[in-house]
Amino acid sequence: MDEVTFKSDTVLSDVHLYTPNHRHLMVRLNGMGQPVFLSQFKLLWNQDSQTDSGAEGGRHGMGPAEQTSASGPGSTRPPLGSGCSSDATSQEGVGARLDEDGDLDVERRPRAASDAEPAEPPRDKVHPTILTQEEDDPLADEARESSPQDVIRIEHTMATPLEDVGKQVWRGALLLADYILFQRDLFQGRTVLELGAGTGLASIIAATVARTVYCTDVGADLLAMCQRNIALNGHLTAAGGGVVKVKELDWLKDDLCTDPEVPFSWSQEDVSDLYSHTTILLAAEVFYDDDLTDALFRTLSRLVHKLENACTAILSVEKRLNFTLRHLDVTCEAYDHFRSWLQRLERLAGGRLRFAVEPVEASFPQLLVYERIQQLELWKIFVEPVT
Structure with a gap:
């Protein structure tokens, strides 16, 4: 039997699955012709934890008002397991609620003139608006000046190859x-290198406390997006005095690119500073392909x-479970490959460096929505060096 392979042309991040469309503003087309959106994520500087979820404006559960109306004062619904019954739940009541085909006939309450208008517009009226397709966005300075201290603004795409x-x-x-x-104290005044920074979100947050952050990835279009996001959030990094430098770092090449003719290349001063002062390395969500994980x-x-x-x-990974035809079972092969590398590092011996690996319990307060x-x-x- 021939091996069956399923392929998907596009991938959509879970962050955007449940977020209302009107929270995303399509601002331009990137160099690849892909729509670029602008989203806001709320920073909970003054709260110890957050139980809500999703990007700003996301709604994934009942609010306090909804919870009260379901079982609180004034509710006409009997509590589950209370043993209460009414005519509506009697045998005669059930018969009265069925139509001629035996289906449940639900009577809709007519809408009163005093009913409030819905807080959100109907979905078919929600659509992104293109503000500009120019390379120099005149709205960028205005957006940066009007951004409050509790909001991080990120340009991104929605679905990509x-x-x-x-x-x-x-x-x-x-x-x-x-x-x-x-862990702000851990990053205070440090030099940080992020590998595979993507949109630059983690680098921007790190720059609120770190001295210098090298935000690295590969591809001129992606790095240009990082640069725009750093400019959009200058109000956050300026407060901490941190500097974010966007640089190209290709995992498939042994050396850093120092050619001044290449965009986002490294200067000799940057290379010297990187090797002399870096004490923290970051990587998030880059372990989805075995070859890339190896690199x-x-x-x-x-x-x-x-x-x-x-x-x-400090590495961040999502353990994604997938059903595979090869195993005829639910597996997480990319995550397993990531874990095998952690074990391999711990077993290294005979070198001048020692690697120690430990998980971080994700019980710390949630300060982003x-x-x-x-x-x-x-x-x-x-x-650490072996002594």
Whole structure:
């Protein structure tokens, strides 16, 4: 029997699945002709935890008013298990609620003139609006000036081919950003390197406390999006005095690109600063393909051997479960491959560096509004010289 392969042309991040369309504003087309949207994520600076989820405006559960009306004072619905009965639930009542075909006939309450208008417009009236397709967006400065301190604004795409998933916002990046906000002292005044930064969300949050953040990825279009997001959130990074530098770092190449003719290349000063001062490395949601995972860990190993200081790598991953025809079972192969690399690092012996791996319990307060699911994990890799 021939092997059956299913392919999907586009991938959509879970962050945007349940968010109302009117919360996303399509602002331009990127260099690949893909629509670019602008989303706001709320920062809960003054709260210890957050039980709501999703991007700003997302609604995934009953609010307090809905919970009260379901079982609180004034409710006409008897509590479950109370043993109460009424004529409506008697045998005669059930017969009266069935139509001629035996289906349940639900009588709709006529809408009163005093009923409030719905808070949100009907879905068929919600559509994105293109503000501009120019490279220099005149609204960028205005948006940056009007952004409050409790909002991070991110340009991103909504659905992309697999090779462009870095242009979307993923829950793992939000979890990593949460941890940075929770462990501000750990990042205070540090030099940080993020690998596979995507939209740059975690780098922007890190720059609120770190001294210098190297926000790295590959592809001029993606790096340009990072640069725009950093400019949009200058009100956040300026308060902490951090600097974000967007640079190209290709995991499939052994050396950093220092050609001044190449966009987002490294200067000799940046290379020297990177190797002399970096103590924290970050990576979020980059472990979805085995070949990329291999390249990431090889790059990580190569970099830490060049750093002058002991360092800590903080990795965010989502354990995605998939049914595969090969196993005829639910598996998480990409996650298993990621874990095998962690075990391999711990078993390394005979080198000049020692790797220690430990999981981070995701019980710290949620300071960004998103859906924190159980499958999101954080791992730390401590890298120290062997003495």
